[in-house]
Amino acid sequence: MTWLQNLPIKLKLIAMMMITSCIAMLLMALAIAINEAVTEHVSLKKELESLAQVIGSRSTGSLTFNDSSTATENLGALQVKDNIVYAAIFQQDGTLFAEYKSVLQSGNSPSINGPSGLIDNVQKIIIPKFSDTLEITKDIRLEGERIGEILIISSMETFYTNLLNYLCWVALIGIACFGVSLVVATRLHHLISNPVLDLHQVTNSISEKNDYSIRINHDRDDELGKLITSFNHMLEQIQVRDQELAQYSNQLETQVADRTHELFESRQRRIQWLENMARFLKHELKNTTVGIKTSLELMQRRTQNNTLDVYFERADRSLKYMNVLLENVSNASSLEASVYKESLSPMNLSKMIISQLEEYRSVYTDSTIVDHVDENVHISGNPDRLKQMLEKLISNALEHCRKETAIQVSVLKKQSQVEIRVENEGIKLPENKERIFDLFVSLRDEEHQKSDSLGLGLYLVKLIAESHGGWVRAEDLKAKNGVIFTVTLPLFQSPTTISERVV
Amino acid sequence: MSESFYLRLLFFFNIVLVFLSIPISVADIRIKEDTLKAVYSFKFGKFVQWPESKLNNSKKTLGYCILGKNPFTNAAFKSIENALVKGRKLKIQIYSSGLLSDDALQDCHIVYVSQSEKNHQQHILAVLRNRPILTISDIDGFSQKGGMITLININERIHFEINPVAFKRAGLKVSSKLIELARLVTEETSEHKQ
Structure with missing residues (x-):
């Protein structure tokens, strides 16, 4: 059949x-x-x-x-x-x-x-x-x-x-x-074939032109008539849904644009505020510290009392720390203002990281850095910023790693993304670990607190990752005490690759 | 004993046998004709319809009466003694005197008039006239004289004549199947007789 x-x-x-x-x-x-x-x-x-x-x-x-x-x-x-x-x-x-x-029969038989x-x-x-x-x-x-x-x-x-x-x-x-x-x-046969052929023709037309406004006219009251009516009704519903979706899409796009604009303006205001604040603090505090420093020098000269030198040195150190603080705040505000404006270009992430790790090994001779880097991982990025990000992660790991344990750095290619992992054994993350990437937030305990740690390092890591279209997360190691920082960045997609995907 | 003696003896026995066989054949033919007539005469009864009154007043038998000298041999009687006509057994009675009593007239359904009553047939037929009794005889011209069926031997084959008027007069009905086999005759009128 x-x-x-x-x-x-x-x-x-x-x-x-x-x-x-x-x-x-x-x-x-x-x-x-x-x-x-x-x-x-x-x-x-x-x-x-x-x-x-x-x-x-x-x-x-x-x-x-x-x-x-x-x-x-x-x-x-x-x-x-x-x-x-x-x-x-x-x-x-x-x-x-x-x-x-x-008489018709012959013979006697x-x-x-x-x-x-x-x-x-x-x-x-x-x-x-x-x-x-x-x-x-x-x-x-x-x-x-x-x-x-x-x-x-x-x-x-x-x-x-x-x-x-x-x-x-x-x-x-x-x-x-x-x-x-x-x-x-x-x-x-027209009684049955015509409506079916109409349906076929209309479905073809819809699939070709994507026009859901087409309808089939009929005056039947049988099952085929009901089928056509249902089909027309379905088309109407699809059309209405399409219109609503388009409307929602437009609204959403408008909302996204508005929100983006708001965020951009908010960030601009924040950066502006930070710059102003940093400038103000730098200017005002610098004048103040100059006065304090001059006064302290005069007091040291006139008193001629050696027992007070300890206090003078302490005051001098505090003034220097204040200057460093002012410098960092100024750098942070300028970094956030500039990092989003910097252009990104295709680069070989694998090569850059291997090169950087070699440099770190030569500098941090007391520490061991183990790496596993996938070859030929290309991304669209700013090499200087990425080096800065890697340096912050490595220095963070060196500061927190347990003695005689290695720092593990790995670059793993995963579909359309690459993961840069920096792992060290040592203390676990604090309870409010989500705040460690915030500006001027340092959650280290007193033992690990260093004098110049202002909570800028991980903030920079987050800033650079996001400026490259990625993100960063921090997790405790599962098998042992320690921390792993994972930066996820999108892979570079060449026009050829993109066109291949489209095809 | 010589061979010629035996041959003569054999020839003698043959001659004796030849002479003995002639009367036997004649007797055989006689027996066959009698038997046929006897059989025919009772079988006529199967093609004749009597009035109900005539059948009902009898004693579940059908009277077969022979008037005059019995013309049938024992073999002929034997061939019909167990025969059934109209579902009734034949009751054979012989009236040698040629006379029928009133009871006999009641009981008889078929009357066979023997050759011995040739000279009294007119009287017999006058007695039986208008009575529902089937009259049969092998007397020549029996039907022409008012009898119903006459048996005729032609070339050693039994034929019969039927007088339909006599049947009608007696109130008997004869089957067309019988009529188509018979030669129909008419009665001699009194003028014709004279």
């Missing part, structure tokens, strides 16, 4: 209707032919039985009084029946009493010549149960006593000829019905 499955729907419907009607017609013709054959056969048998009954009854006297000539005359009446080829009356003991032979070859074939194919002749025997009785028997043999030639004529008529009517059915099927 694959051929039927692959036919166009018009031909499929016509074929289905024609196949169904042909099967129905054939079955009906077969049933009628069988019924006709059986009915005709039964009718012929009954007719012969009636004839046998009549002639047998008429011949009771002949049989009783041994008058075979009258019996032969009685049998001779059968000559009006062309199909009867032989008839005989037998006495009680079975001896032949009288007989009749059709009661055996009958078969019908023509065509009829033979019809008989063999359609009604194999029927023979060439039909024999009827009937007892001849007088007052209930059997006095003889009558035999009538009829040729089936007329029967088969009639049946063949009947089948020819059935075939002719069948062909006529086939023609009429074909014409009707050709007209009727």
